[in-house]
Amino acid sequence: MSADTNNAPDSAAQAAKAILARLYTPILTELKQVEEMYRTELSSDDPYIANLLEYIEDYSGKKLRPALLLLAGKACGTVGRDHIILGVVAEMLHTATLVHDDILDDALLRRKRASINALAGNEVSVLLGDHIFSHAFEISLECTTPVGAREFSRAMARTCFGEIMQVHNRNNFELSEAKYFEIIEGKTAELYATSAMLGAHYSGADEKTCRAFYDYGMNLGRAFQIMDDLLDLLGEESLVGKTLGSDVEKGKPTLPLIHHLTHVNEAGRAQALKAAAEGKRAELMELLHQTGSFKYAAARANAFVSAAKKGLDVLPGGDMRDLLYEVAEFVLSREL
């Protein structure tokens, strides 16, 4: 780590931004349209509500979900108004979950600004999230067919189930890897999968191709969440721009920890859980290193990215497929 650690996060973030800017090149115009429509749709005649909606525009960050939807569309044919609408829907649904997540996490910061619940309280956050959900469903019906509305509402219902299971398994350090994956497939990967699939669908892709894109997004989402787990353990607060009470401190079993706990004996388990309970981060990190648990998690993320790429065999070779390979690889490069 360089002596000038304060600058490191910014330059890492800038590097990521630069990569994304390049990856988004084929969909630049469309992404701009998504951003414009997103802004227009998050508005109200009531000055107080208008102000809140304006504030949370900043919740929208890398726009990975709309980008995935647009890139999948581009790879399969022509991108049209349905893609723009559903790009907005994907981003709004994601924003609504962030607004509600902040209540769950009691987060004070979001993207280095006060979170909406810190600003306006939990009640308003619940209701604002509800409004954004409802309005997202409303505009999804502006598409030429109801497929997008149907798939996104199904996806969101599953996302919530994944999140509930996560809350229910807090402090459950017996959590199996299988259940861990059930949770992250719901809470994180489903929305990526559905975005990618709908992008293909609305460009007229056949069912097999749509399914391939669904799997692509699902694998990307799995890899993304595992990297998030790693980031939470290995990263720094200043790096990720939100209050980072570590997952472990919050009793959230992550993949490296689950791996570790299933690869030590009783005494080893007790030692790790004690270190976690007492917030002895350095000790816990050392233990996880010893069982190769970070390496294991990184390897799993890698494997999901490979599977994501492999699934795209269904596409003809060319620039767009190469670019989707790079998008998958980008997930692994996340500011670690």
Next chain:
Amino acid sequence: MSADTNNAPDSAAQAAKAILARLYTPILTELKQVEEMYRTELSSDDPYIANLLEYIEDYSGKKLRPALLLLAGKACGTVGRDHIILGVVAEMLHTATLVHDDILDDALLRRKRASINALAGNEVSVLLGDHIFSHAFEISLECTTPVGAREFSRAMARTCFGEIMQVHNRNNFELSEAKYFEIIEGKTAELYATSAMLGAHYSGADEKTCRAFYDYGMNLGRAFQIMDDLLDLLGEESLVGKTLGSDVEKGKPTLPLIHHLTHVNEAGRAQALKAAAEGKRAELMELLHQTGSFKYAAARANAFVSAAKKGLDVLPGGDMRDLLYEVAEFVLSREL
């Protein structure tokens, strides 16, 4: 009040139930179908989630919204599968708002049982409400046309805005009557209006009739909320089966209070607000009686019920219209 006050609430509730049972006669079969589908749709493979969903089935009470939808449908023609689906959607959306309302209110009881947030915590309540919203939208798309999905998502977006405005105006005892109505039309009446309108629409009613039913539901909703305000001030905890911290104590300006505050001088305002702030309920009640504020609110509720009935002139006379008159009047009889 009778000496045997403990029995009074139950008999009042039973009387209301008996009236509703009679009013629901023409739609008994369909309402049963709604109930069955509602139960089927609120399920999960995960045992923990299945248990939560089963628990909140009890949140569904009088089924006023699906009943309104079915009765409107019956009044305009034949009731079919679309009505059943949308009846379920109306009830699920209402349930989701109740689940989230309990977080906002910090309610410990709902229908005399522990509320879901008391049972499973705020986090699970937020997510469970989100799931029910999403799933309601999902099944609304099973209708033969997307009109129901579109109207209910629009209605929910407005409902949330109404609720946000209410939170924002807490402790704002300068609230105008106009803003009060804007709030209750959103948070309460919109879902009634949309339910009634969709019932008519899916029975093939023309636009004018659909609009009349929308207005009917809106007026019913306004009256319903005003009666709720009155109930909160004049009722008793045991009567309504939920933790009843009075609206006034929570800083929620209700119609009788707004009326009172605009019909006294500065000293009168100060006196009323002091009584409210100090929780001197008896004194406050006496003050409101002096300005005829309860009478005023009751008269407004009455006028909305009359307007609701008048709007049904668009229908041919007959049993169904008479029954819809009675439904409107029922709102005024609520367990006061």
